[in-house]
Amino acid sequence: MKTYDLTKTAIKTFIPAEQEIALSTEDLHVFYGLHEQIKGVSLQFPRYKISAVIGSSGSGKSTYLRSLNRMNDEIQTARVTGKIMYRGLDINQNNIDVFEMRKHIGMVFQRPNPFAKSIYDNIVFAPQRHGIKNKQVLDELVETTLQQAGLWNEVKDTLHKSALALSGGQQQRLCIARAIALKPDILLLDEPASALDPISTSVVEDTLAQLKAQYTIIIVTHNMQQAARVSDYTAFFHQGVALEYAETNQIFTQPAIQATDDYVSGHFG
Amino acid sequence: MDPIRESLLKKSHQAKLERRGRLLGLFCISLIVVVVAAIFYFVASRGLATFYHDKINLWDFLTKQAWNPGTKDSHGIPEVGALPMIVGSFLVTIFAALVATPFAIGAAIFMTEISPRRGMQILKPVTELLVGIPSVVYGFIGLTVVVPVIRYLFGGTGFGILAGTFVLFVMILPTVTSMSVDALRAVPRHYREASLALGATRWQTIYKVVLRSSLPGLLTAIVFGMARAFGEALAVQMVIGNAALLPHNLVSPASTLTSILTMGIGNTIMGSLENNALWSLALILLLMSLVFNLLIRLIGRKGALKP
C-alpha cells in the first residue's frame, strides 16, 4: 500500500448560513488503550442530509461513528477526547446525560440485533421505558415506524410473532424502525447493509432516502457505490484521519486528494 | 430555550435507574464478600484461641496422638493431639482419589473417544444425576451395605478408613468423571486426526496425545474431587467409626476432621478448651480448602501456558 501524507487534508466546512449543522466534532481523538484509533477529526454534519463515511477497514470510520453517541463509553479501555457539538453543547462532557443524549442520537448496527421479543415489542419497548404508556399511541407508533422502514406490508399480520423469525434484511429494517420510534434527531448507521443480500440492501437504501426528510443521517459504509447512491456528503477516512470531506458528487468525480482518488477508483481498500 | 438541550443537562430517569441498579448489584456482591471475610474471621479467631488463649503448642496439636481435650496429661497440659484426625482425613481423601482416578478417567475416555454415542446417552445422564445425590444417602448406603460387607470379609466392626474410602470414592466419582469429560472434550479434534493420520492406533492416540494435552484439566478434576472428599462430613462420619485414634489398619475405627467436628461441636460449651480445639479442626479444614483452591489455580496457570 502506498503511504500518504496524512497532514494534507481537504475538509469542507459547511457554513451555518448555507446549511444548518446538526452535529459536529472538533479535534476528536479516540484511544483504545495506548493505541490511537482516531487522530483528531473535525467534521460537520448538515441537518436533514445523509452524510457517508467511507474508508478501508481499519481506517477508524466505525470507531468514529461509535463515539458520536458515546457508545465507546461501554468499552472499558476506550478514551475519547475532543469536542462533539450537538445543539450548542459538547456532549462529550460528563455533565451530559448520556442516556438522554442517545434518545436523540440513535444508532443502527452492522449486524441486525433485534431483541428476542415480538416485532411489536421490539418497537414499543424503548418508548414504553421512556414513558409512553397509551396503547393507541403505541399502536400508531408501530405502524408509522414500520411503514417508514418499509417493513409494514410484510409484517402487519405477524406483529406478535418473534422478531427472530424474520429474515436478515427484515430484521435490519426492524432495527431501523426501532431506532426511529424514539423520533431521534440524528440517526447513526454503522454499515447497516454489510450483512445483507443485494435485494435487502436496495430496500434498506430506499428506506434511507425516505427517512432523509425527517432525520439527519450519518452512515458508515465500505461500499462505495452505496455511498454514491444514497449520500449527499461523503467523508473519506484513512488511518484514523479524515482526509477529505465534501459533496458526494465531488468526492467521486473530482477528489482533491490523491489518496481519495486512489480509494474511490478502487486502487486499495 | 431548546427543550432537548435542557434535557441533556438534567439527570434522566434512566440515569437514576442506572445508579440504583448499580448500587443494588454492588450491595449483593459486597454481601457475599463480607460473608466470606466473616467466615474467615470467625473461624480463625475461634480456631486460634486454642493456641493463644489456652496456650496449646501448635506443634503438639498437629503431632500428638491423644485427643481428650477434657483431661490433662502428666504435665497438666490438656490432651489435644489432632494427628489421628488429620491422618484420617488425608488417608480417606488420597485413597478415594487413587481409586476414583482410573475409573473416572477411564469412563471419560470411554465417553469421549471410544463410544461417544452410548457414553453420552447412558453414562452422562447417570453421572449427572449422581452428582446431585445427597451425601447422607451415600452415607446410609455405606452404613447398610459397605460396612457389613467389610465386617464379613475382614472381621472387626467394619467401620474404618476402608469404608470411608469406598463411600467417598463412589461420591466423588461422578464429579471427577464429568469434569474429566469436559477436559478431554476440550482437546481439539485435529490433534486426534493428525495422530491417527500418522498411523498411531487409537490407544496410542489417546495415551500420547489426548491424555497428555488434557493433563491440566484432568488434574483439576482430581484435585476438585479431593477437595470434596476432604470436606465431606456426614457420609464419612457415618462409616468411619469416629474413634480419635491413629488407624492401625484400614478396617479399624478411625476418624476425620469433619467427623469429630460434627460429633463434638454440639456437646461442648462455647469458649471452653474442648470447644476451641474443635474450632481449630475447622480452621484446618478451612485452610486445606484454600490449599486445594490454590492447587487448582496453579494447575490452571501451568496448563494455560501450553498451546
Add this chain to the structure above:
Amino acid sequence: MKVKRQDKVATVILYLIAGTIILVLASLLAFILIQGLPHVTWHFLTTPARSFEAGGGIGIQLFNSFYLLVLAMVISVPLSLGAGIYLSEYAKKNWLTSLIRTAIEILSSLPSVVVGLFGFLIFVIQFKFGFSILSGALVLTVFNLPLLTRNVEESLASISSMQREAGLALGLSRWETVTRIIVPEALPGITTGMILGAGRVFGEAAALIYTAGQSAPALDFTNWNPFYIASPLNPLRPAETLAVHIWKINSEGIMPDAVAVSAGASAVLIIAVLVFNLSARWFGQHLYQKMTGSGKKGA
C-alpha cells in the same frame, strides 16, 4: 503387532471400566429404590417420626425440607441475580474484581460443615435466632450463593453483546437493558442453574445440623399464623429436614426401624433429586424454545 494388541487390551479395559461404573451406579440407585420405595406410602409421607418405636413417618421432615428450600431460594435468588448482574455487567476488569471472584470461588469450595459452623456461630448464637428455620435458610443461602451467582454471571455472559448495544443505543440504562432484555434471554440457563441449586439445597445436611437443628417438634397444621409456636410457617422453630433425619436416626441408633425409615427417606430424596434434575432440563429447553420459536405471542 504389539501395538495392535495393546490397543485391543486398552479398549477392553475401558469397556470394563465403563461397565463397572454403570453397574455400581445402577446398583446404587436400584438398592435405594428397591429398599426404599416399598416404605414410601401416603402414611409414611404424612405422619410424624417416632423415636423409640417403629412405624413412624417423615411428614414433618418432608414439610421442613420444602419450607427451608423455599425460604432459602427466596433469599438467595434475588441476591445471586444482583451479584451476577454486577459481575457480568458492571464490574471493571481490575484487581478488586478479581479479588471478588476469588472470594466467591473460595466460598463455593468451602466444606459445607464449615459453612454450617459459621452459621451456628453467627445466626444461632450471635443473632440469637436459635436452632431455627431462619438460621437454616440463611446458612443455605451462604452455601448456595456462590454457585448461583456464577451461574447467573455465566448465563448473562453467554448473551451476545450486540443485544446490550441495542438497548443502550435506544437511550436505555444498562440496568434496564440487563433486567428486561438480557436476563429474559438468559432465563433458560438461569432457571436450569436455580433448579439444580434447589436440588443441592434440598439434600444438604451437614450445614443444617447445627443451624436448623436436629429436632422436629410437632406441628399444628391447622394454624398457619407464622407467629404461633407450633405453626408450620413459624420461621423460629427448630426444623430437622429429611437429609438431617436420615443422618440422625442412623447415628443415634435408637429407632428400631431406622434402616427402613432411612431407606424410605433416601428414596424420597433421590426421587426429589431426579425431579429437580429432569425439570431443570425440561424448563431450560422449554423456555429456550418459547423464546426463540415463532408462532407464540412475544415474551
